[in-house]
Amino acid sequence: MLTVIRKNQQVLMLVIAIMTIIAFIWLYNPTDKFHKFGSNDVVSIYGRVVQRAQIDYQVRGYQLALALGLTDFVRDLGGLGGSEETSISDFILNLFVIQHQAPEMGIRPSDAAVEGAIKSLPQLQTDGVFDPTKYATFLQEQLAPRGFTERQMEETVRDSLKVRELRSVVTSPVAVGVDQVREAARVYQAVTAQILRFDRSDFKKDANVSTEELTTFYAKNKQGLQSPEKRNFSYVTFELPAAQLKSEGKERTAALQKLADQAVATGKSIRDEVAKGLDFAKAAEKSSLHSQKATAVDRNGMQDGKDAGLPAPLVASAFRLQKSGEVSDIIQDGTSFYVLTVEGVTPVRQLELAEVAEKITEILKDEKATKACTDAAAKSIEQIRSLMTSGKSFADAAKQAGVKTTSLSGIVPSDPKNPREQQALASSTLALKEGEIGGLQPAPWGAFAPYLEKRGPLSDAQWNEHRESLSKSLLSNEQELLFLEWVRQSRAAAQIKMLGGRGGA
Helix, strand or coil: CCHHHHCCHHHHHHHHHCCCCCCCCCCCCHHHCCHHHCCCEEEEECCEEEEHHHHHHHHHHHHHHHHCCCHHHHHHCCCCCCCHHHHHHHHHHHHHHHHHHHHHCCCCCCHHHHHHHHHCCHHHEECCEECHHHHHHHHHHHHHHHCCCHHHHHHHHHHHHHHHHHHHHHHCCCCCCHHHHHHHHHHHCCEEEEEEEEECHHHHCCCCCCHHHHHHHHHHCHHHCEECCEEEEEEEEEECCHHHHCCCHHHHHHHHHHHHHHHHHHHHHHHHHHHCCCCHHHHHHHCCCCCEEEEEEECCCEECCEECCCCHHHHHHHHHCCCCCCECCCEEECCEEEEEEEEEEECCEECCHHHHHHHHHHHHHHHHHHHHHHHHHHHHHHHHHHHHHCCCCHHHHHHHHCCEEEEEEEECCCCCCCCHHHHHHHHCCCCCCCCCECCCEEECCEEEEEEEEEECCCCHHHHHHHHHHHHHHHHHHHHHHHHHHHHHHHHHHCCCEECCCCCEC
């Protein structure tokens, strides 16, 4: 860490030597990331070429930020998206932007601020106080395996402080007015509405797919029509006794530590026996454990099209191992620990047209039905609006247009007791005035448009109860949007170019 902590480095390392370490399972393999960018020069940003080694370094920094629990930092830089590869890519590119922009805006976190931030990390505290032993353990188990030192930890924390302060500066002009809060409070007001419903199924029966359309779709999307990689693996489980599952505080921590120690020791024993030529199951038996097998499991934890019921960290670890026969480090999932080995790999295979013809046909039929449904819905809504303008009531206009309607009566959009579909339909009226038809919106079964008949009043009690929380929520949303726009514009100004003819970011 910083000067004060460095003075105690020898003492900290001595503590490490006498501790039993719980290994941290890294979420990603940095050597696999950004492979699409090329073997050496990866990206140009602000006119400077960034090479693969630096990208790999930043991937490890991403992992370190997650290990430190800096989730706000990772999220603000786009690192918690749905796609693993996109999340890491966005995080790294946005981090380059932050590192360039922060000094220009006078943002330079001091050493004292960095030290204070590190000492305040929950992972490095015991009972709310900085714990040098935990810090030393983190250095040894989290940093050393990735070729990092405490300076990289400081660098990551410093970057997180830059983002926090920069975000504060960028979003400082945002304010929320009473009228905005009043509008947002509509989520607590009951609505009575009619829903114009358009079912895709009414159009799908008339959707036909030709052989030419089938083969054209296959040719264009062939690369994505592959069978997933599947793995067979065996594993052993270490679980807390039932009596200790209900324990709390220090007692629970001690029990988990003891279990982790057992898993580490047994994992080493199994690894040693496997190295001598014994198979995993027999090596487990020597440690009085019964191994379990999982066959043909894909990366999503699916087996024969169904959820295999396996813990996500276990499946992820199975796909991180580089070769069959390799034994993993311990894997933690809640209060359970695992050790596994991969025993077979079914590689990705290109699927033939005959294998996916039925699936492609359904996709194309759905596309055609969706388009026909949307086109018909748009015409019907326009007809209903025109009839209402001429003086007809909504009910008469909908009937003349031949559109089915469903009723909502006294539904509060924010009430979790309502079914999700009712909540979604009621929420679609939030921007409407009474007597107004909303725009066409997609639904799992097709499309719909809401017509608001009546919105109930907001009581003083409801206003007083929810005003503050709504105000904070709106402010947070406005700040989020402003910061994201600032990041977008800053990335555009950075002139990011993926090298090797891959265009801009």
